[in-house]
Amino acid sequence: MLVLKAAVDNIRKAAKVVKNGGLVVYPTDTVYGLGCDPFNVKAVERVFKVKGERKEKPLPILASDLECIEKIAYPNQKARKLADKYWPGPLTLVVPKKPVLPNIVTCELASVGVRIPNHTVAIQLISFCGGLLVGTSANKTGEKPPITAREATKQLGEQVDIVLDGGPTPLGQESSIVDLTSEKPKMLREGRVKLLEVLNALRDL
Numbered sequence: 001m002l003v004l005k006a007a008v009d010n011i012r013k014a015a016k017v018v019k020n021g022g023l024v025v026y027p028t029d030t031v032y033g034l035g036c037d038p039f040n041v042k043a044v045e046r047v048f049k050v051k052g053e054r055k056e057k058p059l060p061i062l063a064s065d066l067e068c069i070e071k072i073a074y075p076n077q078k079a080r081k082l083a084d085k086y087w088p089g090p091l092t093l094v095v096p097k098k099p100v101l102p103n104i105v106t107c108e109l110a111s112v113g114v115r116i117p118n119h120t121v122a123i124q125l126i127s128f129c130g131g132l133l134v135g136t137s138a139n140k141t142g143e144k145p146p147i148t149a150r151e152a153t154k155q156l157g158e159q160v161d162i163v164l165d166g167g168p169t170p171l172g173q174e175s176s177i178v179d180l181t182s183e184k185p186k187m188l189r190e191g192r193v194k195l196l197e198v199l200n201a202l203r204d205l
Contacts, residue, residue: 001158003149006121006166015128017162023047025138025152026125027166029118030090030175030191031145032152033062034138034160037129038072044104047134050159052141058106059136060092060113060177064123068131069114072101078180078202085201088118090171091193094179105134111181121166137174147172 004010006027014024021043024035034050036043038061048054063069066083074096075083082093097112106112115135117123126133137145138152138160146152149165176193179186185202187195 001153001160001163003153003163003165006164008124010164011121011124012128014125014162014164018043018125018129018133022161023050023159024125025149025156025160025163026122027119027149027164027169028062028122028135029088029169030171030173031147031169032138032149033122033133033135034152034156035062035125035129035133035135038101038105038132038134041102041104044102044134047136048104050156051136051139054141056107057141058109058111058113059134060115061101061105062122062126062133062135063114063116064127064131065116069116071098072132073097073112073114075114076180077205078185081205082178082180082198082201083116086193087116088123089116089193090118090173090175090191091115091198092175092177092189094177094181094188096181111179113177115175119166119170121164125164145174 092115176191177188
């Protein structure tokens with residue numbers, strides 16, 4: 001396992017590792033993420049193995065822009081409205097997925113959680129990887145999500161291929177998750193963005 005400072009050359013190295021089927025730990029605006037190519041089924045299997053018992057818990061996908069999200073998902077009007085207001089930022093939107101995204105990523109569900117992070121290193125890495133990257137937190141299931149590279153490596157150790165150290169994450173808290181697959185938005189996890197804010201943002205629709 002390589003631990004590297006998050007300079008541009010090292011971010012490119014990490015992207016190469018991902019493209020070759022490897023796993024990367026990287027900083028985001030919320031917590032450190034554990035990433036791989038979402039289209040590489042073997043790499044996705046490795047992520048589940050590294051995380052440990054997830055009990056059918058789907059993996060979220062981080063993207064560099066909305067165009068890339070449209071390659072794997074169907075963002076509806078509500079999703080676009082919230083994306084305009086909160087992206088890049090700490091809000092994950094659960095929307096219907098496209099068949100092109102392997103079912104293993106979503107644990108056979110017909111939806112996927114997507115987000116554009118507000119973090120330069122994360123955006124650069126995702127862009128170098130082709131615009132999409134698995135973005136689950138870099139911790140063992142049930143353990144505290146890491147806010148530093150050291151915390152992440154302590155939990156995941158040699159099970160990942162490369163770690164990008166970008167210092168402590170700015171927010172230090174996991175993203176809020178809103179499910180937009182039914183008529184009424186449902187908050188699956190509340191973080192910085194609160195349910196009331198989401199409902200207010202969607203009031204005109």
